[in-house]
Amino acid sequence: xxxxxxxxxxxxxxxxxxxxxxxxxxxxxxxxxxxxxxxxxxxxxxxxxxxxxxxxxxxxxxxxxxxxxxxxxxxxxxxxxxxxxxxxxxxxxxxxxxxxxxxxxxxxxxxxxxxxxxxxxxxxxxxxxxxxxxxxxxxxxxxxxxxxxxxxxxxxxxxxxxxxxxxxxxxxxxxxxxxxxxxxxxxxxxxxxxxxxxxxxxxxxxxxxxxxxxxxxxxxxxxxxxxxxxxxxxxxxxxxxxxxxxxxxxxxxxxxxxxxxxxxxxxxxxxxxxxxxxxxxxxxxxxxxxxxxxxxxxxxxxxxxxxxxxxxxxxxxxxxxxxxxxxxxxxxxxxxxxxxxxxxxxxxxxxxxxxxxxxxxxxxx
Ligand code: GYE
Numbered sequence: 391x392x393x394x395x396x397x398x399x400x401x402x403x404x405x406x407x408x409x410x411x412x413x414x415x416x417x418x419x420x421x422x423x424x425x426x427x428x429x430x431x432x433x434x435x436x437x438x439x440x441x442x443x444x445x446x447x448x449x450x451x452x453x454x455x456x457x458x459x460x461x462x463x464x465x466x467x468x469x470x471x472x473x474x475x476x477x478x479x480x481x482x483x484x485x486x487x488x489x490x491x492x493x494x495x496x497x498x499x500x501x502x503x504x505x506x507x508x509x510x511x512x513x514x515x516x517x518x519x520x521x522x523x524x525x526x527x528x529x530x531x532x533x534x535x536x537x538x539x540x541x542x543x544x545x546x547x548x549x550x551x552x553x554x555x556x557x558x559x560x561x562x563x564x565x566x567x568x569x570x571x572x573x574x575x576x577x578x579x580x581x582x583x584x585x586x587x588x589x590x591x592x593x594x595x596x597x598x599x600x601x602x603x604x605x606x607x608x609x610x611x612x613x614x615x616x617x618x619x620x621x622x623x624x625x626x627x628x629x630x631x632x633x634x635x636x637x638x639x640x641x642x643x644x645x646x647x648x649x650x651x652x653x654x655x656x657x658x659x660x661x662x663x664x665x666x667x668x669x670x671x672x673x674x675x676x677x678x679x680x681x682x683x684x685x686x687x688x689x690x691x692x693x694x695x696x697x698x699x700x701x702x703x704x705x706x707x708x709x710x711x712x713x714x715x716x717x718x719x720x721x722x723x724x725x726x727x728x729x730x731x732x733x734x735x736x737x738x739x740x741x742x743x744x745x746x747x748x749x750x751x752x753x754x755x
Contacts, residue, residue, distance in 0.1 A: 443700065444475045446495030447504040450532070451483040453579075453611045454640040455670040459755040460531060460690040464504065467693030474697075483579060483610070485509050489516050496523045502700055503527045509581035510535040528699055530692045533583040541703065544695045544713040548584050549734040551686045552591020554719055554741065555635065555665050557731040558684050560599055562663070565725050571599075571633050575606035576619045576645060578637035584611075584688070588637045588667060591734070604631055609641040616641030620648035628652075635665045639673030642666040642682055657681040658722050669720050674751035680722045684743075689715040690755060718744050 445468050449461055461478070468474040477500060481488040485508045495503050496519055503525050507513065510533055517539035520527050527540040534540065563571055573596065578585035589606065596603055604627050609615035616636055623631070634649070634656065636642035642664060649656050656662040658680035666673055669687035676682040695713055702709050719729070721743045730740040744750060 441473070442475050443473060443502070443704070444477065444498075444500040445502045445504060445700065446477045446479070446491070446498065446500040448479050448481055448488050448491040448495070448506070450481060450488075450506050450508050450582075452480055453483060454638055454668070455672060455755070456638060456640075456668045456688060456690045457611075459670065460506070460692065463691040463693035464530070464696065465693070467697040468700075472697070481508060483508055485512065485581075492516050492520065496520060496525060499523075500525060502703070504696055505529050505534075505540075506531045507534050507583070508532070508579070510583040510586065511581070513537045514539065526703055528696055530696055531584075531690070535583065542699045542709045542711060542713070544692045544699070544715075546584075546688050546715050546717060547734055548587025548688075549591040550587075551667055551688060551717070552588040553594060553731050553733060554591075554729060555588070555667070555684065555686050556592045556595025556599075557729045558686075558719065558721070558726070558743070559633065559663065559665065560595060561726050561729055562683070566659075568632070568663075571601040572627075572631045573601055573603045573633040573635060574620075574623050574627060574631045575603060575635045576609040576616050576623075576637060576641045577606055578609070578611045578641070580608045582611075585637060592635060595731075609636070609644070611638050611641060613640040613644040616644030617648045618644070620645035621652070624648060624652035624654060631662065633663045633665070637667055638688075639666050639668040639670050639676075639682075639685065642673065642676070646676070646681060657683060669718075669754060671751055671754045674720055674746050674754050677720050677722050678746040678748070678751055683722050685720045685746075687717040687720065687754075689717050718742070720744050720746050720750065722746065 447464055450457060465476060468476040479491040481491055488508050492503060503520055505527060513534045514537035517527060517537045521539050529540045529543040531545045533543060577589055607619045609619045634645055636645050646656060654661050656664040664682045666682050666685045667688055669685040673685050677685045699709050719741060724745045726743050728740050728742050733739050
């Protein structure tokens with residue numbers, strides 16, 4: 391395989407080493423994730439050398455605001471003027487098409503393959519093919535759970551997002567004096583690690599608290615999907631539910647339309663407590679207006695982290711196997727300052743709840 395050393399990268403690499411390990415700060419106006427100019431500097435030097443790095447990116451699809459931001463982030467990080475040739479494939483939420491895209495990248499003999507896996511299993515064979523071809527694979531966002539034949543992963547701890555949502559609901563219901571919780575869940579695309587982690591994390595708290603989860607169906611992370619599932623919930627569970635959990639903002643937008651049409655009110659002190667994930671700009675605007683009670687951020691701008699990894703590999707450096715994004719939790723009301731729970735690593739953590747302001751929603755993606 392083509393292994394190239396980009397000359398004159400020392401300064402850039404020193405800068406690279408300061409990022410890419412999951413920012414630890416928790417700025418209230420944005421996610422606290424660092425992003426980086428280092429990838430840009432290093433890439434410019436690569437371009438100056440005339441040594442273009444080819445990257446194949448098998449993206450999930452175009453289902454949500456989160457996904458749009460993710461795509462743009464990777465395209466910006468691997469732009470031509472930074473010295474890259476990005477081969478972008480929108481896999482339209484089709485796992486078979488995604489495996490085919492990866493095989494095409496191998497055929498095309500790209501330098502690096504970036505995968506955002508639609509589902510978390512079924513990967514070992516094609517990752518072995520990448521390994522045999524000598525092409526390093528970087529996984530972003532969702533995880534691959536049945537193979538470790540990739541060099542690095544950058545993304546979010548979805549289980550913690552679910553645990554945080556459950557813990558927030560427990561404390562919020564207590565603060566509001568609501569003792570009986572009857573919950574409807576609109577899940578993300580089944581089989582994705584985002585859906586699995588958010589479902590399991592939330593369910594862990596629900597089971598411990600003895601809440602009733604009336605139903606939990608796949609809304610496919612889309613606005614249409616959220617609307618359709620909620621329309622059917624409104625008919626089947628009329629008058630029986632007081633919490634709706636949507637596993638991303640776009641599903642929540644659809645669910646809000648369906649509830650409005652069915653005469654169900656949602657948000658602060660309404661019929662239904664509405665919980666969402668992603669905290670994209672429009673999502674946070676709905677938190678600010680009190681229509682969504684709480685929104686658990688998932689940070690999509692992972693492109694520069696990914697470019698930093700490529701540059702480190704180019705320089706023959708070792709890279710971290712995992713990089714976690716830092717993610718604030720956003721709420722509509724100033725009732726609870728923080729939540730405390732045991733995270734997926736078994737540590738008891740106390741995390742701030744951020745009341746959404748103009749600055750916070752405008753700073754989001
Ligand atoms: O929450 C959702 C998107 O994989 C974390 O996919 C991502 C999820 C995100 O469609 O909006």
